Amino acid sequence: MAGQGVARRRLLVTFAASFGAALVLGFVAAIVAELGKLKPELTVYAFVAIALSVVAVMALMLWLTARWWRAADEAAREAHKWSWYWGGSTGLALGGVPFILLYTMPETVEAMLPADLTTAQAVVLGMGLLGGLQLAGYGLFWAGWWLARR
């Protein structure tokens, strides 16, 4: 079994390579998206290219995460599991507040949002808010787990 140091170095190299690959994929997707704007007949190809690029990058990140997880020791894994459960759940619970408000009082919430907000932007905002709250909760609980065990 490789030591923590060796495993960490291997992981860093893999991460750098994956990050580079993700950058290239993102760059290609951006070019295709711009081409799609310039030539409307290419829009469908741009849509598919971007979707496939995102799937590829996410698959790469998941593979990278699996390698990182195998290299992490048991306390680090426990910290992450605990933080995802409690921090993620807390973030999700907080995200439920705007969700319920939006569901029960849509007119009031809509009045608080910019008038020129499109449906797509509103969906992105909602998804970002929920994901952001879960990530923030996860980060706080993770830091708390380690601080409590110093």
Added chain:
Amino acid sequence: MKNRLKVLRAERDWSQADLAQRLDVSRQTINALETGKYDPSLPLAFKIARLFGQPIEAIFQDED
């Protein structure tokens, strides 16, 4: 759970980083173990026992 990790480590004049390297865990994990704020899994407890050449119950004591 209480343990004698710090004493056993000091007897061998090992730093937390030395012990971490021998057990293939992080230094932060060793610190959490020594302060009794993290209980190791059975495989890690056996690994620690093998490293110090002592039975698990000589290293870890249940506080009940």
